[in-house]
Amino acid sequence: MTSDHAADHGRRPGPGLDLDAYLARIGWSGERRPTAEVLRSVHRAHALGIPFENLDPVLGRAPSLALADLEAKLLRGGRGGYCYEQNTLLAAALTTLGFEITLLCARVVLGAGPGDVRPRTHMLMLARVPGGPTPYLADVGFGATGSLLEPIPLVAGAELHDTPRRHRLVNTPHDGPLEQWELQAHTVGQGWESQYAFTLEPFEAPDYEVINWHIATNPRSPFQHQVYVQRTTPDAHLSLTGRTLTVTAHDGTREERLLADGDEVLHVLAVDFGIRLPPGTRLPE
Numbered sequence: 001m002t003s004d005h006a007a008d009h010g011r012r013p014g015p016g017l018d019l020d021a022y023l024a025r026i027g028w029s030g031e032r033r034p035t036a037e038v039l040r041s042v043h044r045a046h047a048l049g050i051p052f053e054n055l056d057p058v059l060g061r062a063p064s065l066a067l068a069d070l071e072a073k074l075l076r077g078g079r080g081g082y083c084y085e086q087n088t089l090l091a092a093a094l095t096t097l098g099f100e101i102t103l104l105c106a107r108v109v110l111g112a113g114p115g116d117v118r119p120r121t122h123m124l125m126l127a128r129v130p131g132g133p134t135p136y137l138a139d140v141g142f143g144a145t146g147s148l149l150e151p152i153p154l155v156a157g158a159e160l161h162d163t164p165r166r167h168r169l170v171n172t173p174h175d176g177p178l179e180q181w182e183l184q185a186h187t188v189g190q191g192w193e194s195q196y197a198f199t200l201e202p203f204e205a206p207d208y209e210v211i212n213w214h215i216a217t218n219p220r221s222p223f224q225h226q227v228y229v230q231r232t233t234p235d236a237h238l239s240l241t242g243r244t245l246t247v248t249a250h251d252g253t254r255e256e257r258l259l260a261d262g263d264e265v266l267h268v269l270a271v272d273f274g275i276r277l278p279p280g281t282r283l284p285e
Contacts, residue, residue: 016067016068017067017071017089017092017093017095017096018071018075019032019093019096019097021071021075021076022071022075022089022093023042023093024075025049025050025074025075026042026045026046026048026049026050027045027049028041028042028045030042032097033097033098034094034097034098034099034129034130035129036129036132036136038097039094039099039127039129039136039138039151040150040151042093042094042097043090043138043140043148043149043150043151044149044150044162046086046089046090046093046140047140047147047148047149047150047232048149048232048233048234050074050080050081050086050089050140051080051229051230051231051273051274051275052080052081052082052086052141052142052143052147052228052229052230052231053079053080053081053082053227053228053229053230053269053273053275054082054143054223054227054228054229055079055227055229055275055277055283056216057215057216057217057221057223057224058223058224058225058226058227058283058284059281059283061216062212062213062216062217063081063082063084063085063212063216065084065085065088065205065208065209065212067088067089067092070085070088070089071089073085074086074089075089077276078274078275078276079275079276079277080229080231080273080275081141082141082143082215082223082228083122083123083124083139083141083142083143084123084141084208084211084212084215085141086140086141087103087123087124087125087138087139087140087141088123088205088208090125090138090140090141091103091125094125094127094138098130099127099128099129099130100127100128100130100135101125101126101127101128102125102126102128102135102200102202103123103124103125103202103203103204103205103208104123104124104125104126104198104199104200104201104202104203105120105121105122105123105124105198105201105203105207105208105211106120106122106123106124106183106196106197106198107119107120107121107122107196107197107198108121108122108195108196109182109194109195109196109197110144110146110193110194110195110196120198120211121211121214121215122141122142122196122198123141123203123208123211124137124138124139124141124142124196124198125137125138125139126138126154126200127151134153134154134155135153135154136151136152136153136154137151137152137153137154137169137181137183138151139151139183142195142196143228143229143230144195144230145185145187145237145239145248146165146167146185146187146193146195147185147195147230147232148160148162148165148167148183149162149163149165149232150162152167152168152169152183153169154169154181155169156169156170156171156181157169157170164250165185165186166185166186167183167184167185167186168183168184168186168192169181169182169183169184170182170184172197174197176199178199178200178201179199179200180197180198180199181197181198181199181200182194182195182196182197182198183195183196183197183198187252188251188252189252225284226241226242227240227241227242227243227265227283228240228241229269229273229275231272231273231274235249235250236248236249236250238272238273240259240265240268240269240273243258243259243260243261243264243265244256244257244258244259245257245258245259245268245272261285262282262283262285265283266281266283
């Protein structure tokens with residue numbers, strides 16, 4: 001399947017997004033037109049503006065992917081979300097702005113051992129500028145230091161200097177009829193590191209409902225048992241895994257600190273990540 005074919009069959013989320021509330025949440029106030037520059041700047045503002053978090057699964061519930069619920073949680077509720085929530089929201093915003101969207105699903109290969117085959121569980125998308133020659137890979141929901149800050153053109157060998165990060169797309173061999181793509185991030189001192197692999201088979205909203213339920217409720221899912229929170233700022237990347245807070249500077253230097261208890265976790269979530277939880281919330285120790 002060619003990239004042209006995939007983008008011509010864009011799967012659009014349903015209408016109804018409060019675009020004003022979304023743009024206010026990410027702090028973006030540019031011209032509302034479907035241009036490459038708008039795509040780049042909205043994507044970057046979202047990546048910097050809304051934290052990644054899996055607190056709903058940790059608290060024993062699967063997050064709703066209904067647009068009204070995402071608005072209540074991520075736009076008005078002082079919360080973040082993981083890939084299905086983040087990218088459903090971005091897809092709705094880009095569709096409202098006039099971009100053509102194709103939803104996709106990837107296998108995360110970051111941290112996988114030799115021979116490991118993980119299921120396709122990561123939501124991402126292609127975004128096409130109307131009349132543009134090449135779609136862009138867009139993804140604001142990959143909770144890692146190698147996540148995209150800006151969209152990257154779907155071109156083999158394309159390299160993106162989304163300051164302060166670097167990414168590239170390559171084609172990789174696999175058993176299947178569709179071309180496989182891989183997003184790689186450049187890590188200081190380690191070179192190019194694979195993040196996830198995907199084909200251009202379009203996915204639909206009900207597909208993510210199933211995957212979301214599995215990731216949030218399966219007893220074997222790591223997202224159900226441990227807090228994973230990420231936030232990218234103009235100066236650093238913050239990560240909270242369990243009670244371990246890691247701050248990664250743009251030059252690759254890292255500082256780690258073990259938080260004392262659940263109360264300190266809640267304090268750091270509020271102050272450092274900008275995540276507000278209802279009074280009386282207690283996270284599993």
